[in-house]
Amino acid sequence: MERKRSIKIVVAGEGGQGVQAVAEILxxxxxxxxxxxxxxxxxxxxxxxxVSLAFLQISDQPVAAxxxxxxxxxxxxxxxxxxxxxQYVGPETVFIYDGLAEIKEEELPRTARRILNIPAVAVxxxxxxxxxFNIVIMGAVIGATRxxxxxxxxxxxxxxxxxxxxxxxxxxxxxxxxxxxxxxxxDGILKxxxx
Amino acid sequence: MSGAVMAEKRVFMTGNEVxxxxxxxxxxxxxxxxxxxxxxxxxxxxxxxxxxxxxIFLQTEDELSAGFATIGGVLAGKKxxxxxxGPGNVLMQEPVSMAEMMRLPVVVVVMQRGGPSTATVIxxxxxxxxxxxxxxxxxxxxxxxxxxxxxxxxHTIKAFNTAWRYRFPVFVLADGYQAKMREPLTVYDPxxxxxxxxxxxxxxxxxxxxxxxxxPGHYRNTYNTEEELYAVVLEQAAEYERVAxxxxxxxxxxxxxxxxxxxxxxxxxxxxxxxxxLLRAEGLKAGYFRPVTLRPLPAEALRTAAGRAGxxxxxxxxxxxxxxxxxxxxxxxxxxxVPLYKPGLxxxxxxxxxxxxxxxxxxxxxx
Numbered sequence: 001m002e003r004k005r006s007i008k009i010v011v012a013g014e015g016g017q018g019v020q021a022v023a024e025i026l027x028x029x030x031x032x033x034x035x036x037x038x039x040x041x042x043x044x045x046x047x048x049x050x051v052s053l054a055f056l057q058i059s060d061q062p063v064a065a066x067x068x069x070x071x072x073x074x075x076x077x078x079x080x081x082x083x084x085x086x087q088y089v090g091p092e093t094v095f096i097y098d099g100l101a102e103i104k105e106e107e108l109p110r111t112a113r114r115i116l117n118i119p120a121v122a123v124x125x126x127x128x129x130x131x132x133f134n135i136v137i138m139g140a141v142i143g144a145t146r147x148x149x150x151x152x153x154x155x156x157x158x159x160x161x162x163x164x165x166x167x168x169x170x171x172x173x174x175x176x177x178x179x180x181x182x183x184x185x186x187d188g189i190l191k192x193x194x195x
Numbered sequence: 196m197s198g199a200v201m202a203e204k205r206v207f208m209t210g211n212e213v214x215x216x217x218x219x220x221x222x223x224x225x226x227x228x229x230x231x232x233x234x235x236x237x238x239x240x241x242x243x244x245x246x247x248x249x250x251i252f253l254q255t256e257d258e259l260s261a262g263f264a265t266i267g268g269v270l271a272g273k274k275x276x277x278x279x280x281g282p283g284n285v286l287m288q289e290p291v292s293m294a295e296m297m298r299l300p301v302v303v304v305v306m307q308r309g310g311p312s313t314a315t316v317i318x319x320x321x322x323x324x325x326x327x328x329x330x331x332x333x334x335x336x337x338x339x340x341x342x343x344x345x346x347x348x349x350h351t352i353k354a355f356n357t358a359w360r361y362r363f364p365v366f367v368l369a370d371g372y373q374a375k376m377r378e379p380l381t382v383y384d385p386x387x388x389x390x391x392x393x394x395x396x397x398x399x400x401x402x403x404x405x406x407x408x409x410x411p412g413h414y415r416n417t418y419n420t421e422e423e424l425y426a427v428v429l430e431q432a433a434e435y436e437r438v439a440x441x442x443x444x445x446x447x448x449x450x451x452x453x454x455x456x457x458x459x460x461x462x463x464x465x466x467x468x469x470x471x472x473l474l475r476a477e478g479l480k481a482g483y484f485r486p487v488t489l490r491p492l493p494a495e496a497l498r499t500a501a502g503r504a505g506x507x508x509x510x511x512x513x514x515x516x517x518x519x520x521x522x523x524x525x526x527x528x529x530x531x532x533v534p535l536y537k538p539g540l541x542x543x544x545x546x547x548x549x550x551x552x553x554x555x556x557x558x559x560x561x562x
Contacts, residue, residue, distance in 0.1 A: 024377070027207070027377060028207060031207040031379055036378070036379065037207070037377070037378065037379065038376055038377065038378045039376065039377045039378075040372060040375055040376035040377070041375060042317070043232075043233075043316065043317065043375065062343075063378065064465045064466050064468065064469035064543075064544045065462070065463075065465055065466035065469070065541060065542065065543050065544055066372040066376050066462065066541065067372075067541040067543065068543055068545075069543050069545050069546070
C-alpha cells in the first residue's frame, strides 16, 4: 500500500447526469481504501437546472482546503460545464469530456496538459444502458488516475446501489461493466496515443 | 445517562450529519429548528437519530421561535440546541440575547453562508461579528470556530459541556463547506473517553417551596433601574472574564521569529496551515496562529505570538470581521497587519502561500 497519492478532481455536468454520484462513490472508494478524501458539491439556490459541480480530493495526507484552484483531473459533461470548469484547468490538468455531449472543439480548454475525448455516452448507449453513462465516466477517471483500485470502486458501488443490485443482479453486472469500459477507454487512448 | 450511546468508529460523513451524531453523543435531549440552507441536514439527521435514542425534535415557525423554544427547553432542565445560518442567525440573536441576560446554556450551531441578506446558500465567514457580538448586549457568549469535521464533532460535544458548566450561551461556528463536505473522522462516546457530560438541571419547576425549602428561581431579562442593570451586567462581565482563561483555545506553530505569521480561523485555517508548511519547506520563515475560540479570544497567546513575528497576514472569507477581533487584541503592538479578505469565497493554501511570498520579498527589499 505504499502508494503516494494526492489528486484533485472536478466533475461537472448538467443536473441529472449523475455528476455528484461519480464524485461521491469515488470518495467513498478512496476512504474505504484507507486514503484521506474530501468531497464537496457546489450548490446554489436553484432546485433544478444549472451546472452541477463536484470537488473531490484524495490524498495520503489530510486534505487542507475543501476547494482548490486547479484540478489534476477536470471532467466536463456538457458545453456549459466546459465553460464553468475552465477556471480549474491549468497546465498540469488532464481534461476529460465526452465528444457526444455537444461540446464545440473551440470551447475546449487548450491550456490543459492533455485533453481526452471519452465516448461514454456512445459506449453506454451501444453496449450498456444510457443510465450508466456516469459510471463509464467514473471508470475513465479511475483509468486516468489509478487513484483507487477498480475493486474498491465496485465495493463503493455496492454500498450505494447494493439494494438495487439485490433486486436485479443484472444491474450489478451492468455497472461493473460500465466501470471497466471506462477504464479501458482511457487505457486505449493513452496506449494508442489517440486524441 | 445510560451506557455508551455510540460505538467508537471511523466514519465518512457530512458535517451536518456529524453535528446530529455529536448532539446525540453529548446527551442532548431536544433540537428545535427551522430550515435554512446549508444547515437543513442537521435537522434531517437529528430527526432520524432522535427517535432511536428517545429524543425530541420540534420544527418551529421561524428562527426566533426556535431560539426561544430552546430557551424554554433549557429552563425545563433539558439539554437543547438549534442550528441555523445567515438570515436565520440574525433572527437568532434576539433569543440568544435573552439567554445571555438570563445566563442560559443554549447551544446554537451556525453554518455560515454568504451575506448580507439572502446572498448565497454556499459558504462564508461573514457571521463572525454577528455570532461573537450580535444582540443588544456585551457578547457574553462562547464561540468555537471549527476547522474540520473531527473538530466539529469534538466541539459540538464540548459546546454542551461549556454551556452547562459556565451557563453562557455557546455557539459552534462552522460554515457551508463544513456542513456539506464529506471527510473521514472518528465518532465516539465521550463518556468512554473520560469526558463526562455535565448534567443539566431545571431552572423552573424544581421541588420544594420557593423561599422556604430553596431560594426562589428568579430569572430576569427586565430591570427597572439603570443601577440594577448596571450591577447585573458588571457581575456578568466579571464572571465572563474570570472563566475566559479556562475556555480559550488556540493552535499555533512557528510564530517565534516568523517573517510572516498567518492568522486565520475556521476552515480557512486549514489552508493557512498547509500554506505555512509549504512555505517552510521552501525555507521561508512562516508561522501560523489560529484562535479556536473567537469569543473569548485567546488574546494573550495572540499578542505573544504576534510580538515575535515580523508581520501578520490575516486571512478570512469576510471583509475584515475576524481582523477586527485580531486588531483589537493587538492594540498597542506595532506589528504590521496585512489583510487577505475574500468575502464569501473559499481560500486555498496556494493563494495564501503566494501572498506570503510577496510579503517576504517586499520586506527583504526594504531591509
